[in-house]
Amino acid sequence: MAEVEFSKDSLDRLQKQIDFIVEVDKLKQIYRQTYITDGTRKENDAEHSWHLALMVFLLAEHTFEQKLDILHTMKMVLIHDIVEIDAGDTYCYDDIAALDKEERERKAAARIFNLLPADQAKEVWELWEEFEEVRTPEARFAAALDRLQPLLLNYASAGISWQEHEVKRCQCLKRNNHIEDSSKVLWDYAVRVLDDAVKKGYLAD
């Protein structure tokens, strides 16, 4: 296959992949509302995506979905926030920003994913849409972790982000109850964390 490897098309393909890989470095500058556990600064999307991928690896046994495709779920969480490079992070309790979120994100997906060779652009786009639609077992599990992870960080950082945004326990429960669509165990755990956060004064009742 050496000849193919050195063909102009092959180099062109690699260059497109590298262009994408370098472009998405910008995800490291997209900051979320959640603080890292030591409370010193906000978390960015690249760190968040790494954390989710690790959680897919370690917590997959807790979903009740049958035959979860772990690699597929991992790919999904690795790319799920890339559109925020252009569209920005929309805070989950910000109803006004949510209005044009979909349009902003689709435009971002079109620009960024199309840096890749066509087949990979299609694969990444489909992974992203699958994540957004939350209809498959993998997307439901990815969504559950995407809710659980900031909850763990908010608890560990003594609720700084909850307090900054004056979030209450009932909002947290409503926002995060999709965890239950993928895992009863993780949802019960999340509820216990929120209850304890209220007890400790991290979260308003």
Next chain:
Amino acid sequence: MAEVEFSKDSLDRLQKQIDFIVEVDKLKQIYRQTYITDGTRKENDAEHSWHLALMVFLLAEHTFEQKLDILHTMKMVLIHDIVEIDAGDTYCYDDIAALDKEERERKAAARIFNLLPADQAKEVWELWEEFEEVRTPEARFAAALDRLQPLLLNYASAGISWQEHEVKRCQCLKRNNHIEDSSKVLWDYAVRVLDDAVKKGYLAD
């Protein structure tokens, strides 16, 4: 399986997994010598690990290894730097720090990985050792990407880190030539990037 899910052992298992997941959040505060592409700050290990996992996904076609296990490689890069939470990042051109690197990292692995339930602690430990020993196709590909990624970032940030450490082209070639053990295409690409970096004055000849 509901009874098992709610047993004390099962909750204890989940708590251990969560303890590990929260502990490794500290990887977001372990800074490397490489700058992110816009040159404004150094990259941390969590971001770097996310970037590598994405590269496993997108560049796997370029290794000449037969039947590469992509999920296995992805798990490896997600956990490969976790020991640096205790052991710190050892700069690749620092020969003195390299002397006790292994001892520091093994001690860190023992503390951090053992937060997990025993079976997962074993799995993560084996993945980490496999990465360190660079003997399997997956470890060789992970190592290749671990070299290529900072090279791409150094080039994109106009060589700030190369200049800070007065690194020369010949050192870069020697340090990174392991890329060739997994992929001729990626190695040829890396050499072209280094040549261009010299031309542009980012890297000393």
